[in-house]
Amino acid sequence: MPDSMPQLTLHDSRRRATVPFAPLDPGNVRVYYCGPTVYDLAHIGNLRAMMTADILVRLLRHLYPHVTYVRNITDVDDKINARARANGETIDSLTARTIRDFHDDLAAVGVLPPDVEPRATRHIAEMIALIECLIASGHAYEAQGHVLFAVARFPDYGALSGRSPDDLLAGARVEVAPYKRDAGDFVLWKPSEPGLPGWESPWGRGRPGWHIECSAMSHRYLGESFDIHGGGSDLLFPHHENELAQSQCCFPRGRFANHWVHNAMLLVNGEKMSKSLGNFLTIRDVLADTPAEALRLMLLHAQYRSVLNFTRAGLDEAKQTLNRFYRAVGDLPPDAAGPVPGAVVAAMCDDLNTPRALAEMHGLADRALAGDRGAARGLRAAGRLLGLLGQSADTWFRAGAGVGEAEIDALIAERLAARAARDFARADAIRAGLAERGIVLEDGAGGTIWRRA
Numbered sequence: 319m320p321d322s323m324p325q326l327t328l329h330d331s332r333r334r335a336t337v338p339f340a341p342l343d344p345g346n347v348r349v350y351y352c353g354p355t356v357y358d359l360a361h362i363g364n365l366r367a368m369m370t371a372d373i374l375v376r377l378l379r380h381l382y383p384h385v386t387y388v389r390n391i392t393d394v395d396d397k398i399n400a401r402a403r404a405n406g407e408t409i410d411s412l413t414a415r416t417i418r419d420f421h422d423d424l425a426a427v428g429v430l431p432p433d434v435e436p437r438a439t440r441h442i443a444e445m446i447a448l449i450e451c452l453i454a455s456g457h458a459y460e461a462q463g464h465v466l467f468a469v470a471r472f473p474d475y476g477a478l479s480g481r482s483p484d485d486l487l488a489g490a491r492v493e494v495a496p497y498k499r500d501a502g503d504f505v506l507w508k509p510s511e512p513g514l515p516g517w518e519s520p521w522g523r524g525r526p527g528w529h530i531e532c533s534a535m536s537h538r539y540l541g542e543s544f545d546i547h548g549g550g551s552d553l554l555f556p557h558h559e560n561e562l563a564q565s566q567c568c569f570p571r572g573r574f575a576n577h578w579v580h581n582a583m584l585l586v587n588g589e590k591m592s593k594s595l596g597n598f599l600t601i602r603d604v605l606a607d608t609p610a611e612a613l614r615l616m617l618l619h620a621q622y623r624s625v626l627n628f629t630r631a632g633l634d635e636a637k638q639t640l641n642r643f644y645r646a647v648g649d650l651p652p653d654a655a656g657p658v659p660g661a662v663v664a665a666m667c668d669d670l671n672t673p674r675a676l677a678e679m680h681g682l683a684d685r686a687l688a689g690d691r692g693a694a695r696g697l698r699a700a701g702r703l704l705g706l707l708g709q710s711a712d713t714w715f716r717a718g719a720g721v722g723e724a725e726i727d728a729l730i731a732e733r734l735a736a737r738a739a740r741d742f743a744r745a746d747a748i749r750a751g752l753a754e755r756g757i758v759l760e761d762g763a764g765g766t767i768w769r770r771a
């Protein structure tokens with residue numbers, strides 16, 4: 319590791335502090351992220367978690383010689399069973415299609431695939447082994463075909479999410495299943511009725527609970543202790559708390575995850591995204607009229623631990639930024655990147671401070687637009703670190719990718735108004751600005767029409 323290498327600091331949810339990141343093995347940094355439950359298209363809140371993982375892993379790969387990034391797929395779940403039945407299709411067809419769509423959507427936004435993408439249904443034996451270990455050590459019990467984790471047997475339960483036993487009781491003030499000793503006990507294994515996915519086990523034919531899947535798959539590919547476990551803040555409790563409890567009780571000498579990374583939630587127009595509010599957006603909904611790179615850049619506008627407010631104005635701003643960056647790199651091809659400028663690496667090492675990294679890129683663009691080729695190469699390199707600017711400027715502008723139809727219509731209306739007000743300088747500036755972005759205006763008897771050049 320060169321002396322000049324910047325120190326990465328990351329917020330750790332367990333320590334509730336931003337601390338220097340020190341890998342257990344600098345020769346192989348190990349990262350686990352909870353992947354999707356595959357019953358529907360990924361939404362932009364899911365994307366924010368996958369993007370946080372993506373920029374974290376990209377940075378780790380820049381800093382360390384080798385990174386092992388594991389992101390699982392949950393392909394056995396009650397939601398999957400219910401959706402397949404509602405759709406009138408088989409579970410295999412639903413999960414296969416959803417996994418394909420998930421991969422396509424993430425690839426469109428430049429999210430790199432993990433090194434290992436284990437599927438829960440292919441690791442049932444590992445889950446059964448962990449559950450047997452928990453029963454043997456007195457941390458789990460069998461009741462009415464179910465196996466439950468006994469939270470009372472793990473004194474550290476609640477330490478990760480910072481919940482007190484009282485909070486936990488309040489959270490569990492719902493009808494408690496009769497087979498539970500304690501309201502907070504959670505399912506490791508449950509019986510499966512005929513017609514639903516199930517596997518033979520010491521407790522009869524059944525299927526695993528969600529939490530044990532991640533404990534089993536992270537152990538299989540990353541061992542008893544690994545460096546970083548991440549996911550959305552909505553996973554902190556109960557999912558991650560339960561994963562930690564299971565793994566710590568099975569492997570008391572290990573630490574499970576050394577460092578916990580959680581991204582904040584995403585709002586849409588200032589409100590929590592929900593189907594009932596009509597502001598629920600899948601990745602595909604956004605990509606229908608927005609270049610994927612603009613969506614990616616917009617998700618970097620906020621540091622991952624800040625709430626991100628998704629708006630059309632934010633997407634437009636991202637498009638304008640990309641127009642500016644691509645003008646600044648000019649004819650420099652994507653592979654002509656120089657070293658990543660130190661200020662950009664330093665910003666990313668500051669707990670993935672993407673707003674600061676983008677501000678540094680604007681500074682590089684200033685210099686590049688003033689004719690500094692070195693700054694243009696630095697901008698290309700910074701783009702590569704953040705998964706941006708992967709195409710030639712010509713391709714970006716020729717696709718008219720930076721301009722959406724609504725924006726063009728608005729600019730045409732603004733130009734018309736400017737002409738009516740005899741502000742011909744403004745009208746000409748709008749036409750020239752669009753031309754620079756590959757949009758040609760043609761005035762005719764019927765009004766103004768536009769086409770992509």
Ligand SMILES: [Zn+2]
Nearest residue numbers: 352532557561
């Ligand atoms: Zn998980």
